[in-house]
Amino acid sequence: MADKKTTGALSRRRLLAGAAAGGAALAWGGVARADDYDFSGNPFRDRFQTFRQTFRVEPNREEAERIVRAIVRGRTPLPGVVTVIAPDIAENGAAVPVTIKVDSPMTADDYPELVHLIALENPFPEIAKYRFTPACGVAEVTLRCRMRTSAPLVVVAEMSTGAVGVTERFVEVTLGACS
Amino acid sequence: MAARKDQKRRLKIVPATARKGDIVTIKTLAEHEMEPGVRFNPESLVVYPRFIINKLICRYNGREVFVADWFSGVSANPYLAFKLRAEESGTVEIEWVDDYNQSTFARTEITVTDDATTG
Numbered sequence: 001m002a003d004k005k006t007t008g009a010l011s012r013r014r015l016l017a018g019a020a021a022g023g024a025a026l027a028w029g030g031v032a033r034a035d036d037y038d039f040s041g042n043p044f045r046d047r048f049q050t051f052r053q054t055f056r057v058e059p060n061r062e063e064a065e066r067i068v069r070a071i072v073r074g075r076t077p078l079p080g081v082v083t084v085i086a087p088d089i090a091e092n093g094a095a096v097p098v099t100i101k102v103d104s105p106m107t108a109d110d111y112p113e114l115v116h117l118i119a120l121e122n123p124f125p126e127i128a129k130y131r132f133t134p135a136c137g138v139a140e141v142t143l144r145c146r147m148r149t150s151a152p153l154v155v156v157a158e159m160s161t162g163a164v165g166v167t168e169r170f171v172e173v174t175l176g177a178c179s
Numbered sequence: 180m181a182a183r184k185d186q187k188r189r190l191k192i193v194p195a196t197a198r199k200g201d202i203v204t205i206k207t208l209a210e211h212e213m214e215p216g217v218r219f220n221p222e223s224l225v226v227y228p229r230f231i232i233n234k235l236i237c238r239y240n241g242r243e244v245f246v247a248d249w250f251s252g253v254s255a256n257p258y259l260a261f262k263l264r265a266e267e268s269g270t271v272e273i274e275w276v277d278d279y280n281q282s283t284f285a286r287t288e289i290t291v292t293d294d295a296t297t298g
Contacts, residue, residue: 057217095254119252123217127252130261135244137202137264144254146215177254178218 057123059148064118064125071116071156072164081165082115082157094177095144102132102139102157102165112139114158121151146177186210190273190285197265199291205237206260207285209275215251232257234276240269265291 085099102112115130127145139157147153150172157165189208197203209232216229229251237245245261263271272286 117252122252124215124251126250128250129248131246131248133244135239135242135264135266136262138262140262141247142258142260144258146252146254178215 059121059123059125061120064120064122067125068118068120068154068156068166071158072166075162075164077166078163079165081159081163082155082167084153084155084167084169086153086169086171089172089174090147091174092177093147093149093173093175096147096171096173097142097144098153099142100130100140100155104139104157104159106132106134106137106139108134110159110161111136112157113160115139115141116154116156116158117143117145118154118156119145119147119151120154121149122147147171147173148176148178149173188273188275188283188285190271190287192263192271192287192289195288196290196292199265199267199293201265202262203265203289204260205263205271205273206258207235207273208256208258209283210256211275211277213251213253213255213257217251230278232275232277234274235259236274236276237261237263238270238272238274239263240267265289267291 081103083101083103085101086096090096098117100115100117102115104110104112111134112132115132117127117129118125119127128143130141132139145153150170152168152170155167155169159165187210189206191206193204193206211232212230213232214227214230216226216231219226231249231251231253233249235247235249236243244263247259249257268289268291270286271289272284275283277283
């Protein structure tokens with residue numbers, strides 16, 4: 001029964017991937033569950049990342065979604081805060097160019113403290129965390145990431161006011177990377 | 180294991196001369212293989228251990244203004260560009276920290292002219 005619910009939400013999310021950012025963001029809000037957090041409050045698979053892993057791990061979509069929910073923590077995402085610029089079709093999954101823009105006044109009490117980038121079909125979904133300060137002036141960052149298969153990229157921006165912004169962007173990958 | 184000498188670290192500020200309050204772009208590139216820790220030798224099945232740059236710190240006149248935490252999903256030879264508000268002339272320093280806690284640095288100067296002097 002629980003599994004059925006998850007797959008239902010999944011297909012709905014896929015449909016929404018191409019829709020407006022606000023609509024996609026709503027899929028992550030208000031769905032905190034008891035098993036979404038570990039005891040220290042960290043996202044689950046992130047705990048492996050604190051060590052140098054020397055074991056092989058397969059991608060796990062549910063684990064990745066749990067990480068996103070653990071970051072959002074049941075807060076309702078604000079629409080239109082985060083903009084993600086990425087190619088619709090990336091030929092090389094080893095270097096997918098991604099630009100993240102966060103709409104913020106960048107004052108001392110309102111700026112994006114922590115911006116997460118997560119690919120849902122990677123063995124280690126969390127790709128990067130960026131910590132901005134008001135001295136940046138504009139919260140914008142460009143990077144290249146690895147993607148194993150076609151999957152949504154999820155960007156979660158945690159603002160210093162406690163608000164959160166979520167944007168999902170589906171990227172089609174022709175040739176996947178090892179990660 | 181020290182950082183390899185043949186792997187260059189690049190840092191560029193565009194534009195290098197700005198007026199106070201302008202937004203400049205900082206472009207960084209580190210040459211690094213970024214071994215993700217999930218690849219393995221198909222014959223021996225031994226997994227190559229993770230070896231990545233896990234942290235990038237930007238300091239503007241000694242003050243931390245931007246920090247990036249990287250995991251194995253960042254591409255090889257990681258490129259990163261971000262914005263900075265020009266406040267005063269000085270040094271912009273980028274520090275890359277790898278899995279062996281070895282740091283490499285790149286520094287460059289930024290020149291900031293006041294609105295009053297440029298008219």
